[in-house]
Amino acid sequence: MSFFNQLKSKAEELLPFGQNRGQQGSGSSSHQNYPGRSYQHPPPGQWYQPPPGQLYQPSPGQWYPPPPGQWQQPPPGQWQQPPPAQWQQTTPPPPPPPYGSHPNGAAPPIPTGSRPGETSPDAQGPGVYWRPNFCAGIPVGEEFEQKQGHGDPWGWGNNELQNYTAEPSNSFYTPDGKLVLRAVARPAHPDPEARWTSARLVSRRTLARPDGCVTAWLTLPCAEGIWPAFWMLPREPFVWPHEGEVDIAETWNGDCQNHSCLHWGFYTPEDAPKHLVRQTHVADMARRPVRFDFAWRCGGTGIRKEDGKSAGGGRLMWYVDGRPVMRNIMPPGTRPIEDWCILLNVAMGGNVCQGKEPREGAYDLVVHSLQLTEAPEGGWGGFENDWHRCVDGAVM
Incomplete structure (x- = not known):
């Protein structure tokens, strides 16, 4: 079977051939279908593997306090049974208590640092032109649009379970200035809208410059049926892909595999070269803050007069913990990079998770x-x- 026939066969397992797949969608436009990201594994040897000895060793977990009355997420693989569900409550029951604590015990202490022995990632250096205010006294909605619902098409194009709220x-926001996106799984809840709830945030600020870099320190939830993401799309409305x-x-x-990706095509055989990816193993991404950077240098590459789209040629670079892991040229016909936004979300179940559902509990993406x-x-x-020592993205 040819490569493209294999790709087509894989795609048809996930949805009818030719359907636009969208993980991200607001339902604001019938022409706005967002990325399905129904990834297909490339041949062996195409993924980036970090050199021996460069993987970080696990460090003690640092769990961040939720709003009053809510239990924090326990370390991966150490779930306990949650308290008996009280479905008559008007507010959701709390997630399971941390490992080693008691259901009626005190909340975990507030951490005072991010990475012992290193400079805090909170330090704002020169050249910073935007930094959201992670202050517990203001609503999350001031800095981010909080998407809601199941998407259009339903399940964000991937048959995902979550209802974004x-x-x-x-x-x-936590008292020590962190942003938490929490996915809560309660599969036995009688209200279908409350069984799988999560958050999806879109920055109200665009990148706004032809050259620049976005940097985030994240602790990612790693569990069966859980799909956290830090990514970018053009400002709405736009046409995906x-x-x-x-x-x-x-x-x-x-x-614990991170995927650095660039997409600008449909999931069809002819568009296969328009899906590029590199994978980086980060064994302890759920137990420490991991640094992710994306740098772009698109100044002087030009805008097409006929449609206002990018003329292409700008250079893009992905970093994990300060190491360049993927590079690529900005494709022509994409939205100019100045008009892109930052997204953070935690999806649950669906095609990308191969139909697996998360166990009952809470799963935190900590920014x-x-x-x-x-x-x-x-x-x-x-x-x-x-740029000269990095590798290009591999076709998915």
């Missing part, structure tokens, strides 16, 4: 720091050096 039980998608951090089903800067760390000279 704007409730503080699903997205909130032609105007592009960039995935900076995403992992699913607890495999320790997020900022936009005029240049990547090391400046544009460092970017040039990284």
